[in-house]
Amino acid sequence: MLDPELLERITARLAELDELEEQLAKQLAEVRAERDELAVAERVLERITGQLAEERASNRPVPGQVAGRAVMLIPHREPGMEEGALP
Known part of the structure; x- marks a missing residue:
């Protein structure tokens, strides 16, 4: 008996x-979701970093916003800078 x-x-x-x-299944799901979010964030950051590098390499002025109005950013003056650097 x-x-x-x-x-x-x-x-x-x-x-x-x-x-x-x-509890462990719930934690595992949360960990996987956060890992997916971080992977997406990493890809976005890489893409934006690449775009910024291209913009800087092309030496083009980058449009911006000030007080809700579109403005053109002018590069800092450096010795030997040509007029073509201006927008």
Whole structure:
């Protein structure tokens, strides 16, 4: 005959393990979602960094916004700068 106390302990432990499994599954889903978000953020950052590098390499003035109005950013004056550097 099976000991009822042992069966009760086994049942209680199974319930604890089920709860732990549920918590771990939730944590794993959260970790995976955050990793996906970070991967997207990394790709966006790489793309923007590449675009900025291209803009700087082309030496074009970059349009900007000041007080909601479109403005053209003028590069800082440096020795030997040609008029072509201006917009």
